[in-house]
Amino acid sequence: MFNKLLPHILICKLHIVHWNVxxxxxxxxxxxxxxxxxxGIFMKGKQASFTNFDPTGLLPACRDYWTYPGSLTTPPLHECVIWHVLKEPITVSSEQVALWDTLLLHVENEPVCRMVDNWRPCQPLKSREVRASFQ
Structure with a gap:
């Protein structure tokens, strides 16, 4: 299923992207x-350390989430994403937020590039159904 991992970070939310092989x-x-x-994992300020990278270390203790069909948040905005947004935020420091401008994005068989302007304003719900793993 979704076993290719491409992590990237946005200003207020961390995205862990998987593509369907x-x-x-x-x-x-x-x-x-x-x-x-x-x-999608919301972030709030505070320090969190990364030693050996394990994506599960980026997840909050509570795994409740909302899910909905949607699009990429960066051009070309393809409608190809099944979103899972975790209810509980994680904490990051202001120093960690400042490092985001230095992050690189690497997609298999594509050139490495700087991760900049990777945000999008909130979009209308349209006919999308948002479901929750909790009540």
């Missing part, structure tokens, strides 16, 4: 409504 390549996966699955 049944489509062979990331570039093909973004063309399908079930091509990507994203776990």
């Amino acid at each position: 049944k489509y062979g390549k990331f570039a093909e996966a973004v063309k399908h409504p079930d091509g990507l699955a994203v776990v």
Whole structure:
């Protein structure tokens, strides 16, 4: 299923992006409504340390989430994402936030580039159904 991991960070939310390997390549996966699955984690200020990178260390203790079909938050804004946004935030320091401008984005078989301007204003719900793993 979704076993290719491409982490990237936005100003107020960390995204852990997985692409559906049944489509062979990331570039093909973004063309399908079930091509990507994203776990979104809200962040609030405080220090958190990273020693050996393990994505589960980025998850809060509570794993309750909202889920909905949507799009990428950066151009070309493909409608290919099944979003899972965790209810509980994690904490980060202002120094860690400042480092985000130095992050690099690497997608398999594509050139490495700086991760900049990777945000998008809130969009209308339209006919999307938002579900929750909790009541």
